[in-house]
Amino acid sequence: MSTDALVVVTCSGRVRGDGTSGRGRGSATGEVRVWRGIPYAAAPVGALRFRAPQRREPWDGIRECVEFGPSAPQSASPSVPADLASAADEDCLSVNVWAPWPGRGDARPPDDASRPVMVWIHGGAYCLGSSAQPVYDGARLAWTHGVVVVSFNYRLGALGFTDLSSFGPDFDTNCGLRDQIAALEWVRDNIAAFGGDPASVTVFGESSGASAITTLMTVPSARGLFHRAIAQSPPATSVYGARRAGSVARRFLDVLGVEPDRADVLLRAVPVADLVAASDTVVDEVPTGTPGTLAMAPVVDHTLVPRYPVAAFQQGLSHPVPLVIGSNRDESSIFKFMKSPLLPVTGESVDAMLAALADDHPDLPRERIVQILAAYPGAPAARRALGVSRDAAFRMPALWVADAHSARAPTWMYRFDHATPMLRAARIGAGHATEVPYVFGNFGTLHVDPTFWLGGRRSAGEVSRRVGKRWTAFARRGVPASLDGSKHWARYDSRERATLVIDTRDSIVRDPDRELRVAWGDQALGFQ
Template sequence: MTGTLTARTPYGDARGRDEGGVFVWRGIPYAAPPVGELRFRAPRPPAVWSGTRDCTEFGPIAPQSLDNAIPMDPASVRDEDCLTVNVWAAPPSAEPRPVMVWIHGGAYYLGGSSQAIYDAHRLAASGEVVVVTVNFRVGVFGFLDLSSLSDAEHVFETNLGLRDQIAALEWVRDCIGGFGGDPGCVTVFGESSGAGSITTLMTVPRAQGLFHRAIAQSPPATSVYGGDRAATVARRFLDLVDLAPEHAGKLVEMPVDQLIAAGDTLVDEIPTKVPGTLAMAPVVDRDLVPHYPVAAFQKGLAHRIPLIIGTNRDEASIFRLMRSPLMPVTSDSVSAMFAGIVADNEGLPPERIAAIIAAYPDLPRAKGVMALSRDAAFRMPSQWIADAHSRFAPTWMYRFDQATPMLKAARIGAGHAAELPYVFGNFGTMSPDPTFLLGGRRTALEVSGRMRRRWVSFGAHGVPAALDGSKHWTRYDEDTRTTLVIDKVDTLVDDPDSALRQAWGDDVMGFS
């Protein structure tokens, strides 16, 4: 069939389509549908199919509310049968290509691989890498830990979203050769909760060897909680769906929309009551996830693979604009966050909190509040990981400062997720998109080109070189803490914001 290409996998043949010189396969199942008795259970292998499967349309997105701030196609189909991958690859070559696997963000309860911004055409067009994007369970179905409600008749397993991601990486290991990819050279990359999934997976023994490099963009790496907290959230969830604990097994039969609605209530309620926390996130279950990830990095227990990690200069701005409870962006909520951290970390010296507060002279004004919230959620966890990981494996750190004139005028700047269109080269996926109303397109395209070349070079060769004469990106270590500041022109800065780093210290602060 003209303009198509069939890939062979152990589960059956998959037909993709030539889209402007890049072959694309969409909606390939990597696991069995997690429905019926498999709801709230770990993923199972997909069924073998006969004939050639037409893989030209995205699979359904995971069950979630479509009335949210993340731009999803209004025509998106939601279904529990959502465990699919998509593949972008240049025409076949004699040698297998390195693979880059994208894990999307969305605060662990939103998002999908079919979001237009994640179209990987431009990344794959270079011919240097094959790109895979992954759907996995989110929210109630993927990151609500109901294991405390298990009984002899009904078992609820932990960290289902992470288990889905591992199953997808196992699919890559077993199947990507049929698409021209090299299963022995896999880079995972992701943003926000996708990046937090990656920093967690880097400490998961079962994920060892499934990926060989990692890029973590703005990971909320300390938003991983303990079993006791997870059990408390699970009981509150039962209250919302009007079930007694002894009847938790009925969750397997309840309508999807009823579970989504209760999950959305949790998403708003939990961070409002305890600012700085998420309702649903990975859990230290001592099984799949044996340790709190940042502590595992500091103990040298993370997989010793090359890592790029970084944050954006103005992470909190978009949360303030949306009035989202997911980040504390008022003086009162930041104070409540610190009160909660002190209560959750026995023996934390009061003078340490005082030193941190003193490092933000703009408090309690909005500028200081957003800076402190940014550092608590993203920058310091990334700093702690970079410091620790650089002792054991090659590490590169960045700070994304680039913002168009319009985003600066709107006081959004380099907000959370602002780097995504630069990494994928996809501008204009929002409708309407104000990004270039005051100009700046040429500069943005130049920055995007450098970022894509660095990301692809890292995936293909293990070194984030722009390959165009741009600034050489020096590896990060604890002596210099050299950081690439990505802006109109890339610059290398040793230990940026050193005063803030020293105020926070090296001991991890977070909720358990």
């Protein structure tokens, strides 16, 4: 292979990658070029801790970029096991790029054309995860579909999503969200050198990564940084006001034993391990005390994030980019299976969530809560709880966004229903995040992966092939058509509500969750 093809000149200096996928997701050596751990901002340490990301100083010579950069500081979660594939460190702001060799790939462009770019934003409730997780390896997606794939790390937990701005002018709001914008600016300024088209950037992400996308679609400073968006299971209402965010910040300081009037000095001297431990305490406390809320999430600061995102969509203030959005049929099952406190999954916790929502919306007619509960008739209390939490967190926010955005830009809605026999037997079904391996084509990335213990690999492979073609066709042409005889995916609008139900066989269903949608209503219900 040519060594020169692995050296790319970025705005900060030259970087060298390697010519293998690094994880063997069906790609032989040399089929995909990959650069890992390219810094896109200065290390957010010392005086830059809790501040907006700053420009990285250029380097001399060639920087070797063959290993993933550090993950954002976080603790290993026993309820959400994940192979981060890299050690954690505050100096975590780096990007990874997968690009087919010039002239290679099934969907290769003409020699003088650039490839569409797909930028992945990982999920993890704004407190967990890493772009280095094996399931997010972009080699197969890049090679099979001829696209340039980018992923990146951003600050998580208290370091990225605690609003300390009320404790002094030296704290910036929404640091993690600002990191994401800085990464997209890096893509705009540098991706052409890797063979990507900076005028054809699609952001795609899952869970909090998808919620970040729906938020960025309403952030003025993100305008023009991406041209299409795919939001997989976005908890789009998990963006809070300054009052709620301030109470979380005060609790964070209390756990650390830091006086608010000295926060600007002391927080920069606290060891990062202590910050992570305090963040974990608050992350567990908040959804336990107020089910349905997250401790760490974007905040409406009226500067970077001027208004609640769903409200901005409904007011016609979202960026008019084409959007694919949807949720999974059994979103909440995985939270029950893992005993995670991040989502209410018992009758008591769901009742507490609905009561808190009613208190947070004093203008909400009380009969609306009764109407919502009545939409789940005949179900055992446990199953009703799973349905209510699924719809409150994921399905309804996706529908509220789709209804509003479809009047402004082309929008497509899906529901992911496919599950292997083992996942059905385990009562997980099409649970939260189970669609991610289908998107990347990466199965078997867990240390112990039971997904295919009872078969279903061939069927899953076919579903993955269709999903990959639709997602990358959308990135290439702005229309999620696979062009291989698969079911035509009609655009979504608030009249027909055509929805692609993704399963062993795809189908188009008009308004598939009509009864539930009507019960929840058009007014977005989220914690303020």
